[in-house]
Amino acid sequence: MAPAGDASPERSILRARARGEVSADESFEDLYRLYGPTVRAWLRVRVPPPVSDDLLQDVFLIFHARWGRWEFRPELEVEGARPVLSFLFRTCHFVLRGYRRKSGREESVEGLDAADEGGPERLTRSVEAGRALELARRLCPTEELGVLLPKLAGVPAREIARTLGLSEPAVDHRFRSALGRIRKALGAPRGGKRGH
Amino acid sequence: MATDRALLRSLTAEWAGLEAQLARDLPAWRPAAGPPLPLSPTAIYAQLEDVLQAMAEMRPAIERHADRFVTGAWTLKDLVGHLASWAAEFRQEVQTAAGGGSFDYVIPFALNVIGPNEWNARAALRQRPLPLADLLQQFERETRRLQDLVLELPPPALYGEATFPLAPSGDPGQLVRGSIAIIALGKCSHDLHHLGRIREFLGRLER
Numbered sequence: 001m002a003p004a005g006d007a008s009p010e011r012s013i014l015r016a017r018a019r020g021e022v023s024a025d026e027s028f029e030d031l032y033r034l035y036g037p038t039v040r041a042w043l044r045v046r047v048p049p050p051v052s053d054d055l056l057q058d059v060f061l062i063f064h065a066r067w068g069r070w071e072f073r074p075e076l077e078v079e080g081a082r083p084v085l086s087f088l089f090r091t092c093h094f095v096l097r098g099y100r101r102k103s104g105r106e107e108s109v110e111g112l113d114a115a116d117e118g119g120p121e122r123l124t125r126s127v128e129a130g131r132a133l134e135l136a137r138r139l140c141p142t143e144e145l146g147v148l149l150p151k152l153a154g155v156p157a158r159e160i161a162r163t164l165g166l167s168e169p170a171v172d173h174r175f176r177s178a179l180g181r182i183r184k185a186l187g188a189p190r191g192g193k194r195g196h
Numbered sequence: 197m198a199t200d201r202a203l204l205r206s207l208t209a210e211w212a213g214l215e216a217q218l219a220r221d222l223p224a225w226r227p228a229a230g231p232p233l234p235l236s237p238t239a240i241y242a243q244l245e246d247v248l249q250a251m252a253e254m255r256p257a258i259e260r261h262a263d264r265f266v267t268g269a270w271t272l273k274d275l276v277g278h279l280a281s282w283a284a285e286f287r288q289e290v291q292t293a294a295g296g297g298s299f300d301y302v303i304p305f306a307l308n309v310i311g312p313n314e315w316n317a318r319a320a321l322r323q324r325p326l327p328l329a330d331l332l333q334q335f336e337r338e339t340r341r342l343q344d345l346v347l348e349l350p351p352p353a354l355y356g357e358a359t360f361p362l363a364p365s366g367d368p369g370q371l372v373r374g375s376i377a378i379i380a381l382g383k384c385s386h387d388l389h390h391l392g393r394i395r396e397f398l399g400r401l402e403r
Binding site: 029032033036037038040041044045053054055056057058059060061062064071090091094095097098099101102131132133136148149152153162163165176179182183186 | 200203204206207208210211214215216218219222223225235236237238239241242243245246249252253343347392
């Protein structure tokens with residue numbers, strides 16, 4: 001799985017592949033093991049199984065085709081860059097959009113609908129169990145969840161902004177808005193250092 | 197009482213826990229044996245969306261440099277016109293094939309180059325008088341119509357074999373037989389190839 005804030009596993013795989021030390025198939029398998037759980041988690045929070053695993057397969061089938069002609073560009077070697085994770089996030093976003101279009105669901109209401117499921121009792125249980133993530137899923141509108149989840153997985157803000165067609169400040173605003181929403185539900189005061 | 201920092205720590209820890217849980221029974225990415233899995237309509241839609249977004253991201257730079265020559269004969273605007281022409285052609289082919297229709301024309305590819313020179317040249321002449329904004333709009337409109345078709349078509353229509361008016365060998369008698377899904381993915385490959393070169397070209401200009 002992908003450790004947030006540590007770009008080295010992806011970079012090691014990319015470098016080994018670029019130098020021809022591993023085959024395309026071997027390195028793909030490594031990347032699937034590294035990021036499969038991340039993509040699966042992104043999807044699982046947004047759509048129920050087994051659909052989420054069907055979409056996981058879609059994301060990696062697309063990545064498999066792209067991996068065969070991956071361009072190892074030097075600008076992607078900079079500290080903190082995670083080109084594969086960013087590609088997977090982007091693809092995941094588009095696959096989810098396609099799924100919603102096909103199933104006739106409006107993207108903007110999904111999160112709000114989810115927040116109403118179960119009512120206050122379930123909300124209280126989530127807080128008591130320390131399940132902030134579950135709370136996020138239930139309370140945050142889709143556009144905030146769409147920023148929060150890749151942030152938690154370590155996707156660079158610039159790539160989130162690019163995929164969602166937003167500015168970086170707008171990404172930051174949504175991120176903070178999501179945190180504020182969860183904090184409010186927890187009855188906690190605003191505070192702590194900014195930045196993530 | 198949680199602060200933002202404590203809340204983030206909690207969220208990050210829960211996220212790591214969720215990933216660890218989902219890693220334990222991570223499905224094989226595809227069956228070990230058997231033919232490759234077909235791409236679902238959703239996956240084809242996603243790749244078309246990728247193409248649309250790539251074009252949208254480059255649009256401001258394309259507008260700044262539309263009149264620069266990308267080859268000896270074509271400007272950047274001509275190349276956008278080329279992508280728009282093919283977007284319309286691919287969409288029309290898919291719509292015709294989906295309706296069970298046949299084609300009364302052939303697009304033979306030149307034998308010694310990639311792509312059909314004659315068809316491309318005619319399309320470029322047709323598109324040249326149009327403003328860049330119209331070409332970009334045509335590209336987006338046709339690609340979105342193709343996305344709609346991909347999502348709406350039943351599987352037999354999307355994956356069934358049909359004959360398309362493309363003759364990559366140069367022989368008009370040897371037409372491409374394949375599925376609508378393959379044609380849609382062919383459009384993605386075509387567009388991503390050109391968009392990649394456009395990105396490089398713009399990168400050199402704006403470095």
